[in-house]
Amino acid sequence: xxxxIMAVAGYIFKQSFRNRILNVLIIFAVFAIGFSLAISELxxxxxxxMVVDFGMFSINIFAxxxxxxxxxxxLFEETELKTISMIMVKPIRRYEYMxxxxxxxxxxxxxxxxxxxxxxxxxxxxxxxxxxxxxxLLAALYSFMGVSILASTALLLSMIATTVPGCxxxxxxxxxxxxxxxxxxxxxxxxxxxxxxxxxxxxxxxxPNMELFNLKDKIYSAAGLxxxxxxxxVSLYSVLYIIITLTITSILFKKKEF
Amino acid sequence: xxxxxxxxxxxxxYRSLDFWKNDRTVGIESIxxxxxxxxVFGLLGLNGAGKTTLMKVILGLLKPTSGSVTMLGGSNDDIxxxxxxxxxxxxxxxxxxLKVHEVLDYFAEVLGIPGKIKDIRINExxxxxxxxxKSKIQVKNLSKGxxxxxxxxxxxxxxxxxxxxxxxxxxxxPLGYKETRDIILDLNKRGKTIFFNSxxxxxxxxxxxxxxxxxxxxxxxTQAVENIMxxxxxxxxxxxxxxxxxxx
Amino acid sequence: xxxxxTAVTAALLAAMVVCMCVVxxxxxxxxxxxxxxxxxxxxxxxxxxNQILGVSFGYRAMLSDFEYISFLQYYGDRSxxxxxxxxxxxxxxxxxxxxxxFTFAYTYGSAILAFNLKRxxxxxxxIKKGLDYNPQFWKLRFYLGAIIYMQKGDxxxxxxxxxxxxxxxxxxxxxxxxxxxxxxxxxxxxxCAAYWAQIYKNTKDKDTRKHAKERLLLLISSKxxxxxxxILQQ
Numbered sequence: 001x002x003x004x005i006m007a008v009a010g011y012i013f014k015q016s017f018r019n020r021i022l023n024v025l026i027i028f029a030v031f032a033i034g035f036s037l038a039i040s041e042l043x044x045x046x047x048x049x050m051v052v053d054f055g056m057f058s059i060n061i062f063a064x065x066x067x068x069x070x071x072x073x074x075l076f077e078e079t080e081l082k083t084i085s086m087i088m089v090k091p092i093r094r095y096e097y098m099x100x101x102x103x104x105x106x107x108x109x110x111x112x113x114x115x116x117x118x119x120x121x122x123x124x125x126x127x128x129x130x131x132x133x134x135x136x137l138l139a140a141l142y143s144f145m146g147v148s149i150l151a152s153t154a155l156l157l158s159m160i161a162t163t164v165p166g167c168x169x170x171x172x173x174x175x176x177x178x179x180x181x182x183x184x185x186x187x188x189x190x191x192x193x194x195x196x197x198x199x200x201x202x203x204x205x206x207x208p209n210m211e212l213f214n215l216k217d218k219i220y221s222a223a224g225l226x227x228x229x230x231x232x233x234v235s236l237y238s239v240l241y242i243i244i245t246l247t248i249t250s251i252l253f254k255k256k257e258f
Numbered sequence: 259x260x261x262x263x264x265x266x267x268x269x270x271x272y273r274s275l276d277f278w279k280n281d282r283t284v285g286i287e288s289i290x291x292x293x294x295x296x297x298v299f300g301l302l303g304l305n306g307a308g309k310t311t312l313m314k315v316i317l318g319l320l321k322p323t324s325g326s327v328t329m330l331g332g333s334n335d336d337i338x339x340x341x342x343x344x345x346x347x348x349x350x351x352x353x354x355x356l357k358v359h360e361v362l363d364y365f366a367e368v369l370g371i372p373g374k375i376k377d378i379r380i381n382e383x384x385x386x387x388x389x390x391x392k393s394k395i396q397v398k399n400l401s402k403g404x405x406x407x408x409x410x411x412x413x414x415x416x417x418x419x420x421x422x423x424x425x426x427x428x429x430x431x432p433l434g435y436k437e438t439r440d441i442i443l444d445l446n447k448r449g450k451t452i453f454f455n456s457x458x459x460x461x462x463x464x465x466x467x468x469x470x471x472x473x474x475x476x477x478x479x480t481q482a483v484e485n486i487m488x489x490x491x492x493x494x495x496x497x498x499x500x501x502x503x504x505x506x
Numbered sequence: 507x508x509x510x511x512t513a514v515t516a517a518l519l520a521a522m523v524v525c526m527c528v529v530x531x532x533x534x535x536x537x538x539x540x541x542x543x544x545x546x547x548x549x550x551x552x553x554x555x556n557q558i559l560g561v562s563f564g565y566r567a568m569l570s571d572f573e574y575i576s577f578l579q580y581y582g583d584r585s586x587x588x589x590x591x592x593x594x595x596x597x598x599x600x601x602x603x604x605x606x607x608f609t610f611a612y613t614y615g616s617a618i619l620a621f622n623l624k625r626x627x628x629x630x631x632x633i634k635k636g637l638d639y640n641p642q643f644w645k646l647r648f649y650l651g652a653i654i655y656m657q658k659g660d661x662x663x664x665x666x667x668x669x670x671x672x673x674x675x676x677x678x679x680x681x682x683x684x685x686x687x688x689x690x691x692x693x694x695x696x697x698c699a700a701y702w703a704q705i706y707k708n709t710k711d712k713d714t715r716k717h718a719k720e721r722l723l724l725l726i727s728s729k730x731x732x733x734x735x736x737i738l739q740q
Contacts, residue, residue: 007367018355042575045679045711046610050574053567060564086412089317089422091341102404120480132537142445143629176562182534183547183561205527210564212533217567221607221640225540233533240526247519258319 002091005100012104016070017111025069029062033119040127048129049220055120055141059113063147064175066112068168070105071154075164086169095250102155102246104136106148113144135209135226140213145238146213150175152245153208159252177203178210179249208241262420262451263293263316268325270308270315285311286475289325292418292469293453298446300483301455304501308475309455310348313424316453317345330420340398344418348425350409354398358389358408361397365412379415386444387411388437403434410441423454427461439465440470459493469493471500542639545606559605570605577601577611581618594619595628602635604663609643612636614678616649626657645674661688664697679711695730 010239016022021082043050078084087097117140121131130136155172161167181204212234218225268469270285286308293299297414314320316327318334332339354359362380371379384390387407392400400408406429413421425434426442435458442465446452456462462469463483470480483493490496538546547561561570577597580586586593598615601608612632619628633650636643648671655664668685671677682705689698699722706718726734 003370004368006677007364010367011364014356014360015353018353020355042578043571044578045614046571046608049567049608049610052570053565053571057565057568061288077351077353082349083351083353084346085314085319085347086350086409087365087368088319088450089343089345090365091337091370092368093337112693118525149596156605163600179562180547180565182537185534186538187544205530209530209534212530214564217564217605218607219567220605220609225536230533231537233529237526237529237533240522240529242517244522244526255321257321258314 001093001096004096005103007090008087008097009103009107012070012074012101013107013111016073016104016108019069019073021073022066022069025062025065026115026162029058029112029116030119032058032062033116033123035255036120037123037126041079048124048127048233051120051123051127052129052136053216055116055123056143058134059120059140060114060143060146062116063113063143064150065111066109067105067147067151067154068171070108071151071158071167071171072164074101074105075158075161075167079164088258094248094254094256098155098246098250098253102151102242105151105154109132109147109151110144113140113147133219135215136148136217138226138231139219142213142215142234145206145235146210149208149213149238149241149245150178150210152242152249156245156249156252159249159256174207175210178208179214180211181207181209182211205245209237212237226249259294259296260332261292262295263291263453264326264328265289265291265316266326266328268312268327269323270311270320272324278313284475285320286315286472289472289477291470291477291480292452295451296446296449297468298442298452298466299454300462300469301453301472302457302459302462302497302501303455303472307472307501309472310424311475312472313422313453313455317343319421341416342419343422344413344416344420345422346409346413346424346426348428350405352397352405352408352414355396356399357394357396358384359393361408362411362415365415369416371416379417383411383415386414387441402429403431406430406434407437410438414445414448417446419450420453421450421452423452425456427456427458437459459497463487463493469481471497473501510615533546537600554600554603560604562690567605567608570608570611572600573597573601573604574608574611577615593622595625595632598632599635602632602639606635606639609636609640609646610676610678612640612643612646613649613676616653617678617680617684620649620653620656621680626653629653645671645676679709679714682709682711682714683717686718690721695728696732697724699725699731 033055036051036058039054040047040050087105088094115136121136124131124133124136150171153174154167157170158167161170181200184200185204188197191197215225268289269287272283272285289312290491300435301309301312309386311320316320322442330339330342334340356364359380362383363376366376366380381390381393384393387410388405389404389411392404397405397408406426406433406448410423410426423442427438430438439461442452442454466483468480468482469486471478481496486493490499536737547558556569557566565615568580575595577600581591581594594615598619601611601615605611612635616632616636618631619625619632630650630653633646633653636646637650640646648667652664652667652671655661655667665685665688668681668688672681672685686698686701688704689701693701702718702722702725706715706722709715709718725731726738
């Protein structure tokens with residue numbers, strides 16, 4: 001089983017790694033992070049913070065774009081070019097294929113994040129900051145975990161969406177809504193309306209809570225989120241969410257026709 | 259004779275995705291068919307007759323509405339059965355930035371071919387489909403015919419007992435027809451059973467031992483090729499008589 | 507057998523869903539506890555559309571940096587001096603609403619309001635906001651003390667507090683210039699020269715270094731320093 005899963009993961013990763021569009025994206029990402037050096041010149045006496053904030057934002061957004069592009073390429077090949085039919089006939093269970101595909105996509109995202117983080121660390125060092133700051137590294141790690149959750153959600157959405165643009169739009173929507181769920185929960189509590197609270201609660205539990213992974217906005221905060229307790233809870237949440245979405249995806253995929 | 263493929267009363271109805279699910283299209287209806295070991299079985303029919311639907315239902319890519327399929331003594335869900343079949347889809351597509359060797363390596367890994375013999379097997383298969391010198395070339399640099407042969411290579415890499423080919427000669431030139439025909443006949447000589455559908459009647463005549471005609475989703479006729487040639491003189495005459503029969 | 511397998515899978519899935527919801531709640535409570543209530547969107551948030559965007563796409567910290575740049579450009583634009591930079595407090599609020607943990611915005615903003623513009627009440631408002639949401643950022647108390655003493659006219663006390671603030675790496679560079687200018691009113695030329703030499707050597711701000719050099723050269727040229735070579739060597 002592991003061999004088949006890793007074969008699919010390796011295949012998806014190689015495809016993405018050599019895809020010209022994704023290569024251009026990573027070049028843009030590196031430029032964007034490098035641009036933080038220039039833009040930080042405007043933030044007199046807060047240059048280091050600007051570099052970190054801009055760099056981490058670039059990492060997060062380009063990791064998300066890597067996911068979107070990978071999904072678009074995969075979905076296009078599977079639905080329009082019907083590449084999946086030849087593999088589905090082979091002795092591979094559908095859930096093995098799905099897990100392998102998931103691992104391949106997040107491996108691509110991880111590679112891009114590591115590359116972008118390395119560039120950011122060089123720039124931070126150049127600016128006189130500490131590139132090995134644990135908070136920075138943890139923020140990057142949890143950014144990756146957030147995108148991993150989105151990847152499993154994207155696979156689930158691909159079972160529902162019938163077109164590539166549809167899937168991409170849903171994913172962007174989930175990304176934004178995922179950041180807003182905590183705020184919507186707070187707003188709903190303020191309204192005191194039970195119907196609003198119930199609707200918001202459904203959204204809050206179904207949509208991935210992206211704000212939990214948003215440690216990049218808390219790097220300079222002594223608010224206590226970089227604690228083992230909080231980090232442990234968020235890690236557990238991501239593992240559970242990924243398992244649940246991949247299980248549902250595998251069940252839907254089992255019924256899918258090609 | 260040992261049967262390798264048994265289809266009993268197989269029906270596939272496509273339902274549209276509209277809310278009331280009123281729109282139904284019959285893909286195939288009440289198909290009963292047996293393919294014996296060592297045959298080269300050809301499936302003929304007009305466009306939209308249900309050839310690809312039938313093949314996909316047999317392979318489990320589509321779920322049947324009713325009926326059953328038994329392949330190599332087991333179900334198409336069975337991993338052990340799937341390890342013994344090969345499939346080439348119509349117009350196979352491979353990621354263009356991967357190399358030929360990498361594509362086959364992927365399929366070999368999924369098939370669980372042991373590491374020690376994997377490379378030997380890949381090279382053997384590439385030689386069989388005459389892509390031996392193209393092992394390190396990226397797929398984007400292959401011609402359409404070569405990509406078709408790569409598709410055939412992935413279908414036979416596990417040395418399958420039962421091979422499904424969906425329009426294997428689609429888009430090929432006359433030399434491509436001959437090369438593909440030679441490969442199929444060679445595989446058949448080695449004891450493989452081949453099930454394929456094609457529009458190219460001249461090739462069907464040369465390759466197949468038995469054919470079936472689908473029309474409007476129904477099986478209209480099944481006959482041995484030598485009987486067809488004796489009675490009709492050519493596959494074309496036979497096809498022209500039988501193919502429109504089920505069309506409403 | 508298949509039915510049993512399905513039932514077990516469904517039960518496991520349901521258990522994981524419940525567990526996930528509980529963990530989500532626990533982690534969310536920690537987030538709520540870590541931030542002030544106004545950090546989260548409220549019915550008034552529609553007034554700051556860019557904040558809603560920043561929240562939706564998770565870039566609040568970067569948004570606060572851009573607000574900070576906007577604030578610097580506003581303060582650096584001399585044409586706003588005519589209106590005595592009337593929007594300065596609002597702009598500092600924009601920065602700190604986006605990121606309440608951007609502590610430098612509190613120190614720098616309050617320093618400008620108090621030491622440059624003599625708007626002590628507004629400066630105190632800024633520092634109190636900073637201390638409310640960053641109680642662990644105790645350095646702000648030095649600035650608060652300095653501003654209160656300055657408001658009362660107690661030069662000795664506020665100079666003492668500014669000297670304490672100067673010891674921290676993250677002090678605004680204007681404190682260095684401010685202290686230097688104050689020293690020149692009551693300290694000896696040698697003491698002033700030693701101070702400017704130290705600032706020239708240690709400051710991270712190029713404008714302040716330039717200012718320190720100018721003050722030093724002025725003191726040397728005025729021939730009021732006893733040992734100019736030693737100062738220059740420093």
